[in-house]
Amino acid sequence: MKILVTGGLGYIGSHTVVALQQAGFEVLIVDNMSNSSIDVLEGIVKITGVSPQFKYLDLRDKNEVHQYFKDHKDIDGIIHFAASKAVGESVENPLLYYENNLNTLVYLLQECNQHHIQNLIFSSSCTVYGEPDSLPITESAPVKEANSPYGNTKQISEEIIFDTTKISDLTAIALRYFNPIGAHESAEIGELPLGVPQNLVPFITQTAIGLREQLSVFGNDYPTEDGSCIRDYIHVMDLAEAHVVALQRLLEKNNLTAFEVFNVGTGKGSSVFEVIQAFEKVSGTSLNYKVVDRRPGDVNAVYADTAKANKELGWKAQRDLEEALRSAWKWEQEVRNNKI
Numbered sequence: 205m206k207i208l209v210t211g212g213l214g215y216i217g218s219h220t221v222v223a224l225q226q227a228g229f230e231v232l233i234v235d236n237m238s239n240s241s242i243d244v245l246e247g248i249v250k251i252t253g254v255s256p257q258f259k260y261l262d263l264r265d266k267n268e269v270h271q272y273f274k275d276h277k278d279i280d281g282i283i284h285f286a287a288s289k290a291v292g293e294s295v296e297n298p299l300l301y302y303e304n305n306l307n308t309l310v311y312l313l314q315e316c317n318q319h320h321i322q323n324l325i326f327s328s329s330c331t332v333y334g335e336p337d338s339l340p341i342t343e344s345a346p347v348k349e350a351n352s353p354y355g356n357t358k359q360i361s362e363e364i365i366f367d368t369t370k371i372s373d374l375t376a377i378a379l380r381y382f383n384p385i386g387a388h389e390s391a392e393i394g395e396l397p398l399g400v401p402q403n404l405v406p407f408i409t410q411t412a413i414g415l416r417e418q419l420s421v422f423g424n425d426y427p428t429e430d431g432s433c434i435r436d437y438i439h440v441m442d443l444a445e446a447h448v449v450a451l452q453r454l455l456e457k458n459n460l461t462a463f464e465v466f467n468v469g470t471g472k473g474s475s476v477f478e479v480i481q482a483f484e485k486v487s488g489t490s491l492n493y494k495v496v497d498r499r500p501g502d503v504n505a506v507y508a509d510t511a512k513a514n515k516e517l518g519w520k521a522q523r524d525l526e527e528a529l530r531s532a533w534k535w536e537q538e539v540r541n542n543k544i
């Protein structure tokens with residue numbers, strides 16, 4: 205089975221390519237390397253012993269996309285990661301986000317229709333739920349008004365895909381990720397944020413390695429046990445494996461409806477202070493941090509109800525927070541010592 209992975213050199217994409225190859229799929233990658241590097245291919249080869257077919261492709265170039273599918277007529281399924289993902293940047297430059305995340309999806313779906321590619325897995329986000337009314341969040345929780353253009357592109361993308369499944373032979377699964385962290389246990393691939401990291405775990409590891417002076421904890425006055433925000437941190441390899449089982453579900457036609465959504469999290473919430481403590485334990489370091497004001501737009505607590513994914517996909521996160529943080533730390537050390 206040939207699977208096209210868009211954004212396959214990116215953080216979640218590259219880990220999913222590893223999981224796909226290890227499950228026996230043949231992988232084609234397209235990527236415009238806007239937030240990734242060609243070195244990632246080498247890491248994938250080191251882990252799996254197999255080199256995926258790679259082509260530089262910017263999915264905004266409709267003609268190039270069309271040509272790519274003309275040249276590759278035997279694709280069995282697509283996992284679509286390629287997209288922009290920085291919340292703040294999307295507020296500053298919404299049209300970039302609508303072009304990069306929505307136009308490209310439309311072009312891909314047009315090719316799916318034309319070439320009868322029936323299986324699509326889409327990267328969605330728990331951001332579609334906004335501030336949840338109750339916890340843990342189930343897939344039937346309402347999709348709330350998006351609080352950023354980035355979040356809006358995830359909501360609109362799900363609608364575009366759903367509408368397309370109604371008028372074609374396409375079947376699709378949107379995976380709503382909670383907070384992916386960590387790296388492949390080999391430390392051959394991992395997360396490489398551009399510039400100053402916006403997300404908690406890369407900021408922690410960069411602080412511990414001495415690249416940043418101090419972590420700012422955004423608020424300790426939330427209505428949670430220790431006052432810091434709660435999130436559902438999922439090991440990126442668990443997330444990668446969820447893509448493989450979701451794809452298999454479509455290929456084996458086990459899906460119940462043409463468009464399905466699944467939460468992909470651990471089901472366990474951890475506070476910022478708990479993450480810091482767990483990191484200090486696994487790294488044997490003491491982290492320099494201070495509490496500052498809340499970050500605008502942050503919600504108090506978010507974690508997944510994973511019952512649907514457990515039952516329907518037969519998938520459950522296998523790795524805990526400490527293992528994820530250990531892998532993130534190992535990766536950070538590898539990057540600073542050997543990759544840069």
Ligand code: UD1
Pocket residue numbers: 289291329330331355383402403404405407419420421422423432433434435476499501502503
């Ligand atoms: C964010 C995005 C989400 C996106 C995800 C992955 C928002 C509102 N949500 O999730 O849509 O899918 O990133 O890119 O931006 N924190 C600190 N100090 C830091 C960084 C973070 O205390 O330097 C705290 C935050 O307040 C939050 C938690 O750590 O409570 C996690 O933050 P982060 O890693 O940025 O993820 P989210 O905001 O949950």
